[in-house]
Amino acid sequence: MKNYRFSVVIERDEEGYYVFCPELQGCYTQGSTYEEALKNVKDAIRLHVEDRIEAGEEVPQVESISLTSLEVAV
Numbered sequence: 001m002k003n004y005r006f007s008v009v010i011e012r013d014e015e016g017y018y019v020f021c022p023e024l025q026g027c028y029t030q031g032s033t034y035e036e037a038l039k040n041v042k043d044a045i046r047l048h049v050e051d052r053i054e055a056g057e058e059v060p061q062v063e064s065i066s067l068t069s070l071e072v073a074v
């Protein structure tokens with residue numbers, strides 16, 4: 001069994017939490033709580049990676065992630 005490390009983005013809205021993995025296109029989920037969202041995204045990532053491996057596709061790995069916020073005047 002191999003361990004992989006991925007970044008995830010968690011956004012809160014009025015209905016709960018939305019979470020996605022930028023490295024894995026189409027890998028996203030949601031949860032009513034922060035903890036549920038993290039559990040769900042772990043499951044989604046595992047399934048996504050398993051599918052890639054079975055299909056003989058590369059599993060992308062990012063060396064470093066930078067996160068910042070920007071203020072934009074409109």
